[in-house]
Amino acid sequence: MSRLLKSIRRAPYQSFAAFLMLFMSLLMATALLFSIGSLYGLLGYVETRPQVTVYFQSNASESEIGKIRQELIDSGKTLSVKYVSQTDAFKTYKELNKDNPLLLEMVTADILPASLEINTKKPVYLPQIAEFLQKKAGVNEVVFQKIIIDRLVQLTALIKTISLTFFIFLTITTMIILFTITHFKVALRKDEIELLRLLGASNNFIRWPFFQESLIFAFFSATSAFLFFIGLFFYFSPFINGYLRGIDRLTINFDWAQLTVWPINTTWLACIYFGILLFGCFTYLTASFFATKKFIK
Template sequence: MNQIKKTVKLLRRSPYQALAAALAMSLTFFVSSIFIILIIGGQIVLNYIEQRPEVIVFFNDEANQTEIDDLTANVRSTGLTKEIKFVSKEEALAIYRERNKDDPLLLESVTADFLPRSIDISVNRAADIKQITDLTQASEHVDKVITPENLVEQLVKWTKTIRLGGLVFVSTLLSVSFLIIIMVIGMRIAIRREEVSIMSLVGATKWYIARPFFIEGALYGILGASISVLLIYVLLLFYSPQIQNFLGDIRVFPINPLFFLYLWAAEALAAALVGIIGAAIALYRYLKIR
Protein backbone atom coordinates (compact mmCIF):
# COMPACT_ATOMS: atom_id res chain seq x y z
CA MET A 1 0.00 0.00 0.00
CA ASN A 2 2.86 2.25 0.98
CA GLN A 3 4.53 1.54 -2.38
CA ILE A 4 1.33 2.40 -4.28
CA LYS A 5 1.08 5.70 -2.38
CA LYS A 6 4.70 6.50 -3.25
CA THR A 7 4.12 5.61 -6.91
CA VAL A 8 1.01 7.82 -7.07
CA LYS A 9 3.04 10.65 -5.54
CA LEU A 10 5.69 10.22 -8.26
CA LEU A 11 3.02 10.16 -10.97
CA ARG A 12 1.63 13.45 -9.72
CA ARG A 13 5.04 15.04 -10.14
CA SER A 14 4.95 14.50 -13.92
CA PRO A 15 1.27 14.10 -14.77
CA TYR A 16 1.51 14.57 -18.55
CA GLN A 17 3.58 11.45 -19.16
CA ALA A 18 1.26 9.50 -16.88
CA LEU A 19 -1.76 10.87 -18.75
CA ALA A 20 -0.27 9.94 -22.14
CA ALA A 21 0.39 6.38 -21.00
CA ALA A 22 -3.04 5.97 -19.38
CA LEU A 23 -4.84 7.43 -22.42
CA ALA A 24 -2.98 5.13 -24.81
CA MET A 25 -4.12 2.22 -22.66
CA SER A 26 -7.68 3.60 -22.55
CA LEU A 27 -7.84 3.82 -26.33
CA THR A 28 -6.54 0.28 -26.76
CA PHE A 29 -8.97 -1.20 -24.28
CA PHE A 30 -11.87 0.97 -25.43
CA VAL A 31 -11.47 -0.43 -28.94
CA SER A 32 -11.05 -3.92 -27.44
CA SER A 33 -14.29 -3.43 -25.49
CA ILE A 34 -16.14 -2.43 -28.66
CA PHE A 35 -14.95 -5.56 -30.44
CA ILE A 36 -15.75 -7.74 -27.43
CA ILE A 37 -19.27 -6.31 -27.30
CA LEU A 38 -19.74 -6.71 -31.06
CA ILE A 39 -18.63 -10.34 -30.85
CA ILE A 40 -20.83 -11.08 -27.82
CA GLY A 41 -23.75 -9.21 -29.45
CA GLY A 42 -23.28 -11.17 -32.68
CA GLN A 43 -23.33 -14.38 -30.68
CA ILE A 44 -26.58 -13.33 -28.92
CA VAL A 45 -28.23 -12.61 -32.27
CA LEU A 46 -26.95 -15.91 -33.63
CA ASN A 47 -28.26 -17.82 -30.62
CA TYR A 48 -31.62 -16.07 -30.92
CA ILE A 49 -31.96 -17.10 -34.52
CA GLU A 50 -30.70 -20.62 -33.91
CA GLN A 51 -33.02 -21.07 -30.96
CA ARG A 52 -35.98 -20.22 -33.15
CA PRO A 53 -35.57 -22.66 -35.99
CA GLU A 54 -38.50 -21.88 -38.21
CA VAL A 55 -39.29 -22.78 -41.77
CA ILE A 56 -42.06 -20.95 -43.59
CA VAL A 57 -43.57 -22.81 -46.54
CA PHE A 58 -45.68 -20.76 -48.97
CA PHE A 59 -48.14 -22.62 -51.20
CA ASN A 60 -49.09 -21.69 -54.72
CA ASP A 61 -52.69 -20.81 -55.48
CA GLU A 62 -53.33 -24.12 -57.28
CA ALA A 63 -52.78 -26.16 -54.11
CA ASN A 64 -56.03 -27.28 -52.48
CA GLN A 65 -56.51 -27.71 -48.75
CA THR A 66 -56.23 -31.55 -48.94
CA GLU A 67 -52.85 -31.29 -50.62
CA ILE A 68 -51.72 -28.76 -48.00
CA ASP A 69 -52.93 -31.05 -45.20
CA ASP A 70 -51.14 -34.02 -46.79
CA LEU A 71 -47.85 -32.15 -46.93
CA THR A 72 -48.37 -30.95 -43.35
CA ALA A 73 -48.95 -34.55 -42.20
CA ASN A 74 -45.92 -35.64 -44.18
CA VAL A 75 -43.72 -33.05 -42.44
CA ARG A 76 -45.16 -33.95 -39.01
CA SER A 77 -44.42 -37.65 -39.59
CA THR A 78 -40.66 -36.93 -39.74
CA GLY A 79 -40.78 -36.36 -35.97
CA LEU A 80 -38.41 -33.40 -36.32
CA THR A 81 -40.99 -30.68 -35.76
CA LYS A 82 -42.14 -29.00 -32.60
CA GLU A 83 -45.13 -27.18 -33.96
CA ILE A 84 -46.79 -26.62 -37.35
CA LYS A 85 -49.22 -23.78 -37.82
CA PHE A 86 -51.34 -23.19 -40.87
CA VAL A 87 -51.77 -19.56 -41.93
CA SER A 88 -54.74 -18.91 -44.20
CA LYS A 89 -55.00 -16.06 -46.73
CA GLU A 90 -57.15 -14.10 -44.24
CA GLU A 91 -54.72 -14.63 -41.41
CA ALA A 92 -51.86 -13.60 -43.71
CA LEU A 93 -53.77 -10.41 -44.50
CA ALA A 94 -54.25 -9.72 -40.81
CA ILE A 95 -50.52 -10.14 -40.21
CA TYR A 96 -49.76 -7.92 -43.20
CA ARG A 97 -52.16 -5.25 -41.93
CA GLU A 98 -50.61 -5.33 -38.47
CA ARG A 99 -47.11 -4.94 -39.85
CA ASN A 100 -48.06 -2.10 -42.17
CA LYS A 101 -50.62 -0.33 -40.02
CA ASP A 102 -48.70 2.94 -40.30
CA ASP A 103 -48.72 2.90 -44.09
CA PRO A 104 -52.31 3.23 -45.40
CA LEU A 105 -51.13 3.23 -49.02
CA LEU A 106 -49.82 -0.32 -48.68
CA LEU A 107 -52.99 -1.43 -46.92
CA GLU A 108 -55.36 -0.06 -49.52
CA SER A 109 -54.11 -2.04 -52.48
CA VAL A 110 -53.80 -5.47 -50.85
CA THR A 111 -56.57 -8.01 -50.37
CA ALA A 112 -56.48 -11.58 -49.03
CA ASP A 113 -56.36 -12.99 -52.58
CA PHE A 114 -52.93 -11.49 -53.16
CA LEU A 115 -51.37 -13.31 -50.23
CA PRO A 116 -50.33 -16.96 -50.23
CA ARG A 117 -51.35 -19.61 -47.72
CA SER A 118 -48.46 -20.93 -45.66
CA ILE A 119 -47.42 -23.21 -42.84
CA ASP A 120 -44.99 -22.04 -40.11
CA ILE A 121 -42.90 -24.99 -38.99
CA SER A 122 -40.92 -24.85 -35.72
CA VAL A 123 -38.11 -27.37 -35.78
CA ASN A 124 -36.62 -28.99 -32.68
CA ARG A 125 -33.01 -28.48 -33.76
CA ALA A 126 -31.44 -26.00 -36.18
CA ALA A 127 -29.62 -28.92 -37.81
CA ASP A 128 -32.96 -30.38 -39.01
CA ILE A 129 -33.91 -27.29 -41.00
CA LYS A 130 -32.25 -28.59 -44.15
CA GLN A 131 -34.20 -31.89 -44.14
CA ILE A 132 -37.53 -30.09 -43.71
CA THR A 133 -36.63 -27.59 -46.42
CA ASP A 134 -35.71 -30.35 -48.87
CA LEU A 135 -38.92 -32.25 -48.12
CA THR A 136 -41.23 -29.26 -48.60
CA GLN A 137 -39.41 -27.85 -51.63
CA ALA A 138 -39.88 -31.17 -53.42
CA SER A 139 -43.66 -30.67 -53.43
CA GLU A 140 -45.16 -29.22 -56.64
CA HIS A 141 -47.68 -27.25 -54.54
CA VAL A 142 -45.02 -25.27 -52.78
CA ASP A 143 -44.14 -21.88 -54.19
CA LYS A 144 -41.33 -20.77 -51.82
CA VAL A 145 -39.57 -21.91 -48.64
CA ILE A 146 -37.95 -19.41 -46.31
CA THR A 147 -35.35 -20.63 -43.80
CA PRO A 148 -33.04 -18.81 -41.34
CA GLU A 149 -30.05 -20.79 -42.68
CA ASN A 150 -28.86 -18.06 -45.01
CA LEU A 151 -29.14 -15.48 -42.28
CA VAL A 152 -27.14 -17.65 -39.87
CA GLU A 153 -24.44 -18.20 -42.50
CA GLN A 154 -24.28 -14.49 -43.12
CA LEU A 155 -24.05 -13.73 -39.41
CA VAL A 156 -21.34 -16.31 -38.82
CA LYS A 157 -19.37 -14.77 -41.67
CA TRP A 158 -19.77 -11.30 -40.18
CA THR A 159 -18.79 -12.48 -36.70
CA LYS A 160 -15.64 -14.09 -38.10
CA THR A 161 -14.74 -10.89 -39.94
CA ILE A 162 -15.29 -8.81 -36.80
CA ARG A 163 -13.11 -11.22 -34.80
CA LEU A 164 -10.29 -11.09 -37.34
CA GLY A 165 -10.54 -7.32 -37.80
CA GLY A 166 -10.67 -6.85 -34.04
CA LEU A 167 -7.62 -9.02 -33.54
CA VAL A 168 -5.59 -7.07 -36.09
CA PHE A 169 -6.78 -3.67 -34.85
CA VAL A 170 -6.37 -4.45 -31.14
CA SER A 171 -2.94 -6.03 -31.73
CA THR A 172 -1.77 -2.86 -33.46
CA LEU A 173 -3.06 -0.66 -30.65
CA LEU A 174 -1.58 -3.02 -28.08
CA SER A 175 1.84 -2.69 -29.73
CA VAL A 176 1.53 1.11 -29.65
CA SER A 177 0.57 0.97 -25.96
CA PHE A 178 3.56 -1.26 -25.24
CA LEU A 179 5.90 1.20 -26.94
CA ILE A 180 4.39 4.17 -25.08
CA ILE A 181 4.71 2.38 -21.73
CA ILE A 182 8.32 1.44 -22.49
CA MET A 183 9.06 5.04 -23.50
CA VAL A 184 7.34 6.64 -20.48
CA ILE A 185 8.92 4.26 -17.96
CA GLY A 186 12.27 4.61 -19.72
CA MET A 187 11.96 8.39 -19.19
CA ARG A 188 11.06 7.83 -15.54
CA ILE A 189 14.16 5.70 -15.07
CA ALA A 190 16.29 8.40 -16.72
CA ILE A 191 14.78 11.09 -14.46
CA ARG A 192 15.39 8.98 -11.36
CA ARG A 193 18.82 7.70 -12.39
CA GLU A 194 20.59 9.42 -9.50
CA GLU A 195 18.06 8.17 -6.97
CA VAL A 196 18.38 4.66 -8.37
CA SER A 197 22.17 4.82 -8.12
CA ILE A 198 22.00 6.09 -4.50
CA MET A 199 19.47 3.43 -3.55
CA SER A 200 21.75 0.77 -5.00
CA LEU A 201 24.72 2.11 -3.03
CA VAL A 202 22.81 2.19 0.27
CA GLY A 203 21.89 -1.47 -0.16
CA ALA A 204 18.58 -1.63 -2.02
CA THR A 205 17.88 -4.89 -3.81
CA LYS A 206 17.24 -4.77 -7.55
CA TRP A 207 13.64 -5.80 -6.88
CA TYR A 208 13.22 -2.92 -4.41
CA ILE A 209 14.46 -0.48 -7.05
CA ALA A 210 12.42 -2.01 -9.87
CA ARG A 211 9.15 -2.49 -7.96
CA PRO A 212 7.85 1.13 -8.22
CA PHE A 213 8.29 0.97 -12.01
CA PHE A 214 6.32 -2.27 -12.18
CA ILE A 215 3.58 -0.73 -10.01
CA GLU A 216 3.59 2.32 -12.27
CA GLY A 217 3.14 0.15 -15.38
CA ALA A 218 0.32 -1.79 -13.75
CA LEU A 219 -1.37 1.45 -12.62
CA TYR A 220 -1.33 2.82 -16.17
CA GLY A 221 -2.99 -0.38 -17.32
CA ILE A 222 -5.66 -0.46 -14.61
CA LEU A 223 -6.41 3.24 -15.05
CA GLY A 224 -6.65 2.84 -18.83
CA ALA A 225 -8.95 -0.18 -18.57
CA SER A 226 -11.16 1.59 -16.01
CA ILE A 227 -11.56 4.66 -18.23
CA SER A 228 -12.39 2.42 -21.19
CA VAL A 229 -15.06 0.38 -19.36
CA LEU A 230 -16.61 3.52 -17.89
CA LEU A 231 -16.81 5.05 -21.36
CA ILE A 232 -18.38 1.89 -22.80
CA TYR A 233 -20.91 1.80 -19.94
CA VAL A 234 -21.95 5.41 -20.51
CA LEU A 235 -22.17 4.94 -24.30
CA LEU A 236 -24.29 1.79 -24.00
CA LEU A 237 -26.53 3.49 -21.47
CA PHE A 238 -26.97 6.47 -23.77
CA TYR A 239 -27.56 4.54 -26.99
CA SER A 240 -29.51 1.59 -25.57
CA PRO A 241 -32.92 2.72 -27.02
CA GLN A 242 -31.47 3.02 -30.53
CA ILE A 243 -29.62 -0.32 -30.30
CA GLN A 244 -32.70 -2.11 -28.96
CA ASN A 245 -34.80 -0.59 -31.72
CA PHE A 246 -32.33 -1.89 -34.30
CA LEU A 247 -32.34 -5.40 -32.80
CA GLY A 248 -36.15 -5.61 -32.67
CA ASP A 249 -37.33 -8.74 -30.80
CA ILE A 250 -33.84 -9.73 -29.67
CA ARG A 251 -33.70 -8.53 -26.09
CA VAL A 252 -30.22 -7.45 -24.94
CA PHE A 253 -31.12 -4.63 -22.54
CA PRO A 254 -30.86 -4.03 -19.67
CA ILE A 255 -27.35 -5.45 -19.59
CA ASN A 256 -26.50 -7.22 -16.33
CA PRO A 257 -24.16 -4.94 -14.32
CA LEU A 258 -22.06 -8.03 -13.60
CA PHE A 259 -21.11 -8.04 -17.28
CA PHE A 260 -19.39 -4.67 -16.83
CA LEU A 261 -17.72 -5.88 -13.66
CA TYR A 262 -16.35 -8.95 -15.46
CA LEU A 263 -15.35 -6.83 -18.45
CA TRP A 264 -13.52 -4.41 -16.14
CA ALA A 265 -11.82 -7.22 -14.22
CA ALA A 266 -10.67 -8.98 -17.39
CA GLU A 267 -9.49 -5.77 -19.05
CA ALA A 268 -7.82 -4.44 -15.90
CA LEU A 269 -5.94 -7.72 -15.54
CA ALA A 270 -4.91 -7.76 -19.19
CA ALA A 271 -3.96 -4.06 -19.11
CA ALA A 272 -1.99 -4.46 -15.88
CA LEU A 273 -0.09 -7.32 -17.53
CA VAL A 274 0.64 -5.12 -20.55
CA GLY A 275 1.89 -2.39 -18.18
CA ILE A 276 4.04 -4.79 -16.17
CA ILE A 277 5.56 -6.42 -19.25
CA GLY A 278 6.19 -2.95 -20.76
CA ALA A 279 7.86 -1.87 -17.51
CA ALA A 280 9.95 -5.05 -17.47
CA ILE A 281 11.20 -4.35 -21.00
CA ALA A 282 11.99 -0.72 -20.07
CA LEU A 283 13.82 -1.85 -16.91
CA TYR A 284 15.81 -4.46 -18.82
CA ARG A 285 16.68 -1.92 -21.47
CA TYR A 286 17.42 1.18 -19.37
CA LEU A 287 18.06 0.23 -15.73
CA LYS A 288 21.75 -0.47 -15.43
CA ILE A 289 22.54 -0.74 -11.74
CA ARG A 290 26.13 -0.88 -10.60
Protein backbone atom coordinates in the same frame (compact mmCIF):
# COMPACT_ATOMS: atom_id res chain seq x y z
CA MET B 1 -0.12 6.67 -3.06
CA SER B 2 2.33 9.35 -1.92
CA ARG B 3 5.06 7.62 -3.90
CA LEU B 4 2.80 7.65 -6.96
CA LEU B 5 2.10 11.37 -6.58
CA LYS B 6 5.82 12.01 -6.19
CA SER B 7 6.50 10.04 -9.38
CA ILE B 8 3.85 12.03 -11.25
CA ARG B 9 5.35 15.33 -10.06
CA ARG B 10 8.76 14.22 -11.29
CA ALA B 11 7.47 13.56 -14.82
CA PRO B 12 3.96 15.05 -15.14
CA TYR B 13 3.82 15.09 -18.94
CA GLN B 14 5.05 11.51 -19.25
CA SER B 15 2.56 10.36 -16.61
CA PHE B 16 -0.31 12.10 -18.38
CA ALA B 17 0.80 10.63 -21.72
CA ALA B 18 0.87 7.14 -20.20
CA PHE B 19 -2.62 7.57 -18.74
CA LEU B 20 -4.01 9.00 -21.98
CA MET B 21 -2.48 6.25 -24.12
CA LEU B 22 -3.79 3.52 -21.86
CA PHE B 23 -7.20 5.22 -21.63
CA MET B 24 -7.58 5.37 -25.43
CA SER B 25 -6.42 1.77 -25.85
CA LEU B 26 -8.82 0.47 -23.23
CA LEU B 27 -11.68 2.54 -24.64
CA MET B 28 -11.16 0.97 -28.07
CA ALA B 29 -10.82 -2.47 -26.46
CA THR B 30 -14.14 -1.90 -24.67
CA ALA B 31 -15.87 -0.95 -27.92
CA LEU B 32 -14.41 -4.01 -29.69
CA LEU B 33 -15.44 -6.38 -26.91
CA PHE B 34 -18.96 -4.97 -26.78
CA SER B 35 -19.36 -5.07 -30.58
CA ILE B 36 -18.11 -8.62 -31.00
CA GLY B 37 -20.26 -9.83 -28.10
CA SER B 38 -23.34 -8.18 -29.59
CA LEU B 39 -22.64 -9.66 -33.04
CA TYR B 40 -22.28 -13.16 -31.65
CA GLY B 41 -25.48 -12.64 -29.67
CA LEU B 42 -27.27 -11.49 -32.83
CA LEU B 43 -25.93 -14.48 -34.75
CA GLY B 44 -27.19 -16.82 -32.04
CA TYR B 45 -30.58 -15.08 -32.12
CA VAL B 46 -30.96 -15.52 -35.88
CA GLU B 47 -29.92 -19.17 -35.71
CA THR B 48 -32.62 -19.89 -33.12
CA ARG B 49 -35.41 -18.36 -35.20
CA PRO B 50 -37.56 -20.60 -37.44
CA GLN B 51 -35.02 -21.04 -40.22
CA VAL B 52 -37.19 -23.03 -42.61
CA THR B 53 -40.89 -22.38 -43.07
CA VAL B 54 -42.89 -24.66 -45.34
CA TYR B 55 -46.38 -23.63 -46.48
CA PHE B 56 -48.80 -26.33 -47.58
CA GLN B 57 -51.53 -26.30 -50.17
CA SER B 58 -55.08 -25.86 -48.91
CA ASN B 59 -55.97 -29.47 -49.76
CA ALA B 60 -53.14 -30.93 -47.66
CA SER B 61 -54.54 -32.92 -44.73
CA GLU B 62 -53.30 -32.71 -41.15
CA SER B 63 -52.26 -36.35 -41.27
CA GLU B 64 -50.01 -35.71 -44.28
CA ILE B 65 -48.47 -32.68 -42.58
CA GLY B 66 -48.04 -34.68 -39.37
CA LYS B 67 -46.21 -37.42 -41.27
CA ILE B 68 -43.79 -34.90 -42.81
CA ARG B 69 -43.28 -33.32 -39.38
CA GLN B 70 -42.39 -36.68 -37.85
CA GLU B 71 -39.93 -37.43 -40.67
CA LEU B 72 -38.19 -34.12 -39.96
CA ILE B 73 -37.98 -34.88 -36.24
CA ASP B 74 -36.62 -38.38 -36.90
CA SER B 75 -33.91 -36.98 -39.22
CA GLY B 76 -31.95 -35.69 -36.21
CA LYS B 77 -31.22 -32.41 -37.99
CA THR B 78 -33.86 -30.26 -36.30
CA LEU B 79 -34.15 -28.62 -32.91
CA SER B 80 -37.88 -28.04 -33.20
CA VAL B 81 -40.67 -28.48 -35.73
CA LYS B 82 -43.75 -26.41 -34.92
CA TYR B 83 -47.06 -27.03 -36.68
CA VAL B 84 -49.11 -23.90 -37.39
CA SER B 85 -52.68 -24.71 -38.43
CA GLN B 86 -54.89 -22.47 -40.53
CA THR B 87 -56.71 -21.44 -37.36
CA ASP B 88 -53.43 -20.55 -35.60
CA ALA B 89 -52.27 -18.60 -38.66
CA PHE B 90 -55.56 -16.68 -38.69
CA LYS B 91 -55.18 -15.83 -34.97
CA THR B 92 -51.69 -14.50 -35.63
CA TYR B 93 -52.95 -12.53 -38.63
CA LYS B 94 -55.73 -10.95 -36.55
CA GLU B 95 -53.25 -10.00 -33.83
CA LEU B 96 -50.89 -8.36 -36.32
CA ASN B 97 -53.69 -6.45 -38.07
CA LYS B 98 -55.99 -5.71 -35.14
CA ASP B 99 -55.80 -1.98 -35.91
CA ASN B 100 -56.91 -2.44 -39.53
CA PRO B 101 -60.52 -3.75 -39.69
CA LEU B 102 -60.56 -3.65 -43.49
CA LEU B 103 -57.79 -6.24 -43.74
CA LEU B 104 -59.54 -8.42 -41.17
CA GLU B 105 -62.75 -8.47 -43.20
CA MET B 106 -60.92 -9.53 -46.37
CA VAL B 107 -59.24 -12.63 -44.90
CA THR B 108 -60.64 -15.84 -43.39
CA ALA B 109 -58.93 -18.88 -41.89
CA ASP B 110 -59.54 -20.91 -45.07
CA ILE B 111 -57.39 -18.55 -47.14
CA LEU B 112 -54.29 -18.82 -44.95
CA PRO B 113 -52.13 -21.94 -45.44
CA ALA B 114 -51.04 -24.35 -42.74
CA SER B 115 -47.28 -24.42 -42.19
CA LEU B 116 -44.35 -25.93 -40.34
CA GLU B 117 -41.75 -23.71 -38.66
CA ILE B 118 -38.49 -25.62 -38.52
CA ASN B 119 -35.41 -24.76 -36.48
CA THR B 120 -32.28 -26.68 -37.55
CA LYS B 121 -29.35 -27.68 -35.37
CA LYS B 122 -26.81 -26.27 -37.84
CA PRO B 123 -27.09 -23.82 -40.75
CA VAL B 124 -25.56 -26.47 -43.03
CA TYR B 125 -28.78 -28.49 -42.72
CA LEU B 126 -30.92 -25.70 -44.21
CA PRO B 127 -30.54 -26.57 -47.93
CA GLN B 128 -30.86 -30.30 -47.18
CA ILE B 129 -34.17 -29.86 -45.37
CA ALA B 130 -35.42 -27.37 -47.97
CA GLU B 131 -34.65 -29.84 -50.77
CA PHE B 132 -36.36 -32.64 -48.84
CA LEU B 133 -39.52 -30.56 -48.35
CA GLN B 134 -39.72 -29.38 -51.95
CA LYS B 135 -40.08 -33.00 -53.08
CA LYS B 136 -43.05 -33.66 -50.82
CA ALA B 137 -46.61 -33.70 -52.13
CA GLY B 138 -48.89 -30.96 -50.90
CA VAL B 139 -46.07 -28.45 -50.36
CA ASN B 140 -46.80 -25.03 -51.81
CA GLU B 141 -43.68 -23.01 -50.85
CA VAL B 142 -40.48 -23.46 -48.85
CA VAL B 143 -38.83 -20.38 -47.36
CA PHE B 144 -35.48 -20.53 -45.57
CA GLN B 145 -32.99 -17.94 -44.35
CA LYS B 146 -29.73 -19.54 -45.45
CA ILE B 147 -28.49 -16.46 -47.28
CA ILE B 148 -29.16 -14.21 -44.29
CA ILE B 149 -27.46 -16.57 -41.85
CA ASP B 150 -24.47 -17.21 -44.15
CA ARG B 151 -23.92 -13.49 -44.59
CA LEU B 152 -24.18 -12.88 -40.86
CA VAL B 153 -21.69 -15.69 -40.18
CA GLN B 154 -19.30 -14.25 -42.78
CA LEU B 155 -19.71 -10.75 -41.36
CA THR B 156 -19.06 -11.97 -37.83
CA ALA B 157 -15.96 -13.90 -38.93
CA LEU B 158 -14.67 -10.89 -40.88
CA ILE B 159 -15.20 -8.50 -37.97
CA LYS B 160 -13.59 -11.01 -35.62
CA THR B 161 -10.50 -11.25 -37.85
CA ILE B 162 -10.24 -7.49 -38.31
CA SER B 163 -10.80 -6.89 -34.59
CA LEU B 164 -8.17 -9.46 -33.60
CA THR B 165 -5.64 -7.94 -36.00
CA PHE B 166 -6.41 -4.44 -34.77
CA PHE B 167 -6.30 -5.63 -31.15
CA ILE B 168 -2.83 -7.16 -31.61
CA PHE B 169 -1.61 -4.00 -33.32
CA LEU B 170 -3.12 -1.89 -30.54
CA THR B 171 -1.48 -4.02 -27.86
CA ILE B 172 1.97 -3.84 -29.44
CA THR B 173 1.71 -0.09 -30.05
CA THR B 174 0.52 0.55 -26.50
CA MET B 175 3.32 -1.56 -25.04
CA ILE B 176 5.98 0.25 -27.07
CA ILE B 177 4.73 3.69 -26.03
CA LEU B 178 4.33 2.68 -22.37
CA PHE B 179 7.78 1.07 -22.46
CA THR B 180 9.31 4.30 -23.78
CA ILE B 181 7.56 6.44 -21.17
CA THR B 182 8.39 4.08 -18.29
CA HIS B 183 11.99 3.76 -19.48
CA PHE B 184 12.33 7.55 -19.28
CA LYS B 185 10.83 7.60 -15.78
CA VAL B 186 13.15 4.81 -14.65
CA ALA B 187 16.14 6.73 -16.03
CA LEU B 188 15.21 9.67 -13.81
CA ARG B 189 15.60 7.39 -10.80
CA LYS B 190 18.81 5.77 -11.98
CA ASP B 191 20.85 7.05 -9.03
CA GLU B 192 18.22 5.85 -6.57
CA ILE B 193 18.24 2.41 -8.18
CA GLU B 194 22.04 2.22 -8.04
CA LEU B 195 21.93 3.08 -4.34
CA LEU B 196 19.33 0.39 -3.67
CA ARG B 197 21.45 -2.16 -5.51
CA LEU B 198 24.49 -1.22 -3.40
CA LEU B 199 22.36 -1.74 -0.30
CA GLY B 200 21.51 -5.24 -1.51
CA ALA B 201 17.92 -4.67 -2.61
CA SER B 202 16.42 -7.47 -4.71
CA ASN B 203 15.28 -6.95 -8.28
CA ASN B 204 11.65 -7.42 -7.29
CA PHE B 205 11.98 -4.80 -4.55
CA ILE B 206 13.37 -2.29 -7.08
CA ARG B 207 10.69 -3.13 -9.63
CA TRP B 208 7.78 -3.03 -7.19
CA PRO B 209 7.24 0.79 -7.18
CA PHE B 210 7.01 0.78 -10.98
CA PHE B 211 4.70 -2.24 -10.94
CA GLN B 212 2.55 -0.56 -8.31
CA GLU B 213 2.34 2.57 -10.43
CA SER B 214 1.41 0.43 -13.45
CA LEU B 215 -1.43 -1.26 -11.57
CA ILE B 216 -2.81 2.05 -10.28
CA PHE B 217 -2.62 3.67 -13.71
CA ALA B 218 -4.29 0.60 -15.26
CA PHE B 219 -7.11 0.74 -12.71
CA PHE B 220 -7.84 4.44 -13.24
CA SER B 221 -7.50 4.15 -17.03
CA ALA B 222 -9.80 1.12 -17.21
CA THR B 223 -12.38 2.71 -14.92
CA SER B 224 -12.33 5.99 -16.85
CA ALA B 225 -12.58 4.23 -20.23
CA PHE B 226 -15.43 2.03 -19.00
CA LEU B 227 -17.43 4.95 -17.57
CA PHE B 228 -16.85 6.99 -20.72
CA PHE B 229 -18.08 4.10 -22.87
CA ILE B 230 -21.16 3.62 -20.67
CA GLY B 231 -21.92 7.33 -21.08
CA LEU B 232 -21.66 7.01 -24.87
CA PHE B 233 -23.83 3.92 -24.82
CA PHE B 234 -26.66 5.60 -22.91
CA TYR B 235 -26.38 8.63 -25.18
CA PHE B 236 -26.92 6.43 -28.26
CA SER B 237 -29.33 4.02 -26.52
CA PRO B 238 -32.45 5.40 -28.31
CA PHE B 239 -30.87 4.50 -31.67
CA ILE B 240 -29.73 1.08 -30.41
CA ASN B 241 -33.15 0.31 -28.92
CA GLY B 242 -34.79 1.24 -32.21
CA TYR B 243 -32.41 -0.97 -34.17
CA LEU B 244 -32.99 -3.96 -31.86
CA ARG B 245 -36.73 -3.40 -31.51
CA GLY B 246 -38.58 -6.68 -31.24
CA ILE B 247 -35.54 -8.59 -29.97
CA ASP B 248 -36.14 -9.48 -26.34
CA ARG B 249 -32.81 -11.12 -25.59
CA LEU B 250 -29.39 -11.76 -27.12
CA THR B 251 -27.15 -14.41 -25.60
CA ILE B 252 -23.77 -16.04 -26.17
CA ASN B 253 -23.76 -19.77 -25.48
CA PHE B 254 -20.67 -21.40 -24.00
CA ASP B 255 -20.23 -25.07 -23.14
CA TRP B 256 -20.45 -24.25 -19.44
CA ALA B 257 -22.73 -21.19 -19.31
CA GLN B 258 -24.94 -18.75 -21.17
CA LEU B 259 -24.14 -15.03 -21.14
CA THR B 260 -26.84 -12.45 -21.87
CA VAL B 261 -25.51 -9.44 -23.80
CA TRP B 262 -28.86 -7.76 -24.49
CA PRO B 263 -30.56 -6.14 -22.74
CA ILE B 264 -27.57 -4.65 -20.96
CA ASN B 265 -27.06 -6.24 -17.56
CA THR B 266 -24.56 -6.09 -14.71
CA THR B 267 -23.02 -9.49 -15.53
CA TRP B 268 -22.13 -8.50 -19.11
CA LEU B 269 -20.86 -5.09 -17.98
CA ALA B 270 -18.76 -6.72 -15.25
CA CYS B 271 -17.22 -9.09 -17.81
CA ILE B 272 -16.31 -6.14 -20.04
CA TYR B 273 -14.88 -4.09 -17.17
CA PHE B 274 -12.74 -6.85 -15.70
CA GLY B 275 -11.65 -7.87 -19.19
CA ILE B 276 -10.25 -4.42 -20.01
CA LEU B 277 -8.84 -4.09 -16.48
CA LEU B 278 -6.86 -7.31 -16.87
CA PHE B 279 -5.73 -6.23 -20.34
CA GLY B 280 -4.59 -2.85 -18.99
CA CYS B 281 -2.70 -4.43 -16.09
CA PHE B 282 -1.02 -6.99 -18.34
CA THR B 283 -0.01 -4.37 -20.91
CA TYR B 284 1.44 -1.87 -18.45
CA LEU B 285 3.13 -4.50 -16.25
CA THR B 286 4.80 -6.05 -19.30
CA ALA B 287 6.02 -2.65 -20.48
CA SER B 288 7.30 -1.82 -16.97
CA PHE B 289 9.10 -5.15 -16.67
CA PHE B 290 11.11 -4.62 -19.85
CA ALA B 291 11.68 -0.93 -19.11
CA THR B 292 13.28 -1.71 -15.74
CA LYS B 293 15.22 -4.73 -16.98
CA LYS B 294 18.11 -2.65 -18.34
CA PHE B 295 18.73 -0.87 -15.04
CA ILE B 296 18.69 -3.87 -12.71
CA LYS B 297 20.96 -6.29 -14.56
